[in-house]
Amino acid sequence: MARIAIGGFQHETNTFAPSKADYAAFEHGGGWPGASFGAAVFGAVQGANIPAEGAIQALRAAGHELIGTAWAAASPSAHVTEDAFERITNALVSHLKNSLPVEGVYLDLHGAMVSERYDDGEGELLRRVREAVGPRVPVVASLDLHANVTAAMMRNVDGMVAYRTYPHVDMAETGARAARLLDQTLKAGRRMTGAFHQLDYLTGIPSQCSFIEPCKSIYAEMERLETQHGVALSFTPGFAMADFADCGMSVFGFGFDKAAVGKAVEQLRRTVADSEKDFALELHSPGDAVKRARERGEPGRPVVLADTQDNPGAGGNGDTTGLLRELIRQDSRDAVLGLLVDKESAQRAHEAGQGRTLAFSLGGKSGVENDLPLEGEFAVERLGDGRFTCTGPMFKGFRMQLGPMALLRSRAAPGVRVALATRKAQAADQEMFRHLGVEPRTQRMLGLKSSVHFRADFEPIAKEVLVVKAPGPALADPAEFNWTKLRKGVRLRPLGPTRA
Numbered sequence: 001m002a003r004i005a006i007g008g009f010q011h012e013t014n015t016f017a018p019s020k021a022d023y024a025a026f027e028h029g030g031g032w033p034g035a036s037f038g039a040a041v042f043g044a045v046q047g048a049n050i051p052a053e054g055a056i057q058a059l060r061a062a063g064h065e066l067i068g069t070a071w072a073a074a075s076p077s078a079h080v081t082e083d084a085f086e087r088i089t090n091a092l093v094s095h096l097k098n099s100l101p102v103e104g105v106y107l108d109l110h111g112a113m114v115s116e117r118y119d120d121g122e123g124e125l126l127r128r129v130r131e132a133v134g135p136r137v138p139v140v141a142s143l144d145l146h147a148n149v150t151a152a153m154m155r156n157v158d159g160m161v162a163y164r165t166y167p168h169v170d171m172a173e174t175g176a177r178a179a180r181l182l183d184q185t186l187k188a189g190r191r192m193t194g195a196f197h198q199l200d201y202l203t204g205i206p207s208q209c210s211f212i213e214p215c216k217s218i219y220a221e222m223e224r225l226e227t228q229h230g231v232a233l234s235f236t237p238g239f240a241m242a243d244f245a246d247c248g249m250s251v252f253g254f255g256f257d258k259a260a261v262g263k264a265v266e267q268l269r270r271t272v273a274d275s276e277k278d279f280a281l282e283l284h285s286p287g288d289a290v291k292r293a294r295e296r297g298e299p300g301r302p303v304v305l306a307d308t309q310d311n312p313g314a315g316g317n318g319d320t321t322g323l324l325r326e327l328i329r330q331d332s333r334d335a336v337l338g339l340l341v342d343k344e345s346a347q348r349a350h351e352a353g354q355g356r357t358l359a360f361s362l363g364g365k366s367g368v369e370n371d372l373p374l375e376g377e378f379a380v381e382r383l384g385d386g387r388f389t390c391t392g393p394m395f396k397g398f399r400m401q402l403g404p405m406a407l408l409r410s411r412a413a414p415g416v417r418v419a420l421a422t423r424k425a426q427a428a429d430q431e432m433f434r435h436l437g438v439e440p441r442t443q444r445m446l447g448l449k450s451s452v453h454f455r456a457d458f459e460p461i462a463k464e465v466l467v468v469k470a471p472g473p474a475l476a477d478p479a480e481f482n483w484t485k486l487r488k489g490v491r492l493r494p495l496g497p498t499r500a
């Protein structure tokens with residue numbers, strides 16, 4: 001039995017997004033549990049598909065004594081403010097110091113955090129954790145699949161594993177895998193060796209789904225290599241929306257046999273390098289996507305339109321109107337779009353009350369290029385308080401608090417409805433619509449502000465999925481961003497140009 005400190009600090013930073021993550025964003029959590037400190041960490045994540053919860057269960061089952069430090073997460077957005085980074089990091093490190101001596105540390109991290117001050121947020125956090133516990137206490141972390149892994153992160157851990165599913169249905173399972181690495185290290189009484197490579201091309205997130213090629217085959221090959229070499233391997237396609245030197249894809253691994261670790265990680269690197277051309281993805285204009293959905297969607301088998309570039313899970317505010325505008329323009333039938341995040345409109349709907357029709361100026365308030373509020377008359381069909389528990393495979397057990405919500409029906413195109421929320425969350429769980437009385441499967445088309453996570457809960461009911469390129473800050477093609485800090489020589493999309 002060992003004394004193990006548990007902590008977590010998750011943020012996925014799109015440095016090109018319109019809004020930053022301040023301390024209040026972590027206090028609230030935006031779909032995640034709110035920031036928690038000390039022993040409160042255990043209750044905060046309990047029962048949810050969250051890495052820390054998976055690690056806690058696995059470490060308890062192995063008989064270890066656990067000490068909570070700090071756990072915080074916020075919706076993806078632009079930079080974490082200096083204040084939020086320092087308050088959360090200081091809380092985690094000071095709880096850790098007050099708990100010393102500990103024999104191990106587990107951290108639930110994202111791996112793509114950029115703060116106002118530190119380009120490599122996790123690298124800095126891990127450096128401070130290492131400084132607090134010294135060189136001999138094993139520090140193990142779990143990461144999101146969208147981690148942009150750096151040498152500084154590698155240097156300060158004794159083990160690290162990333163999710164291997166996108167949609168991330170294995171978040172808790174990944175925490176448990178990290179816990180097993182820590183347990184093995186403690187039992188062996190010696191450190192594992194790590195190896196790490198960065199790839200030299202970027203990929204957009206819609207093509208990183210692990211249900212489809214090439215990731216499906218890459219992860220299958222990774223598991224084969226793991227068994228063959230006895231090494232814990234990870235492949236992180238990365239988050240190509242963070243403008244810093246180390247942005248992009250990487251592979252890494254940990255094990256006791258140095259030669260085997262090197263060999264396995266190199267073989268995985270080659271597999272990913274050889275898959276470059278297969279990461280290309282078909283994107284549809286809003287006009288073409290809606291036209292196709294009108295032709296092919298049917299109640300019971302809706303066509304899903306993924307409004308990927310305004311994905312709140314990638315730094316969007318969930319309020320652009322390009323796809324909604326097109327649904328109305330083409331007078332679509334049995335169409336619902338969600339979640340459109342617009343606090344003022346949701347409040348206005350609640351003040352007017354159910355059954356009333358009034359003029360709205362919907363969304364378009366984040367100042368995203370080529371995007372404006374959508375003006376029109378809408379009937380308030382249903383209201384909700386935004387409190388419900390998710391049931392889909394990814395967000396299972398997440399207790400949502402999205403503030404006042406409303407379902408509006410367009411007067412110009414009465415077959416089009418829009419689900420409004422006050423706080424942002426990625427439309428990746430059917431409960432987000434059921435909360436407003438909409439059964440998603442009965443629709444002909446569903447417009448979802450999500451890139452890939454929706455596939456876990458919506459693909460089983462979808463006739464087909466079309467990825468739509470409408471206005472938003474989470475560009476599907478990384479080559480369209482204005483990169484200023486990315487290391488030289490990286491191709492900005494598969495087989496694409498490098499930074500000028």
Ligand SMILES: [Zn+2]
Pocket residue numbers: 144145146168
């Ligand atoms: Zn992710």
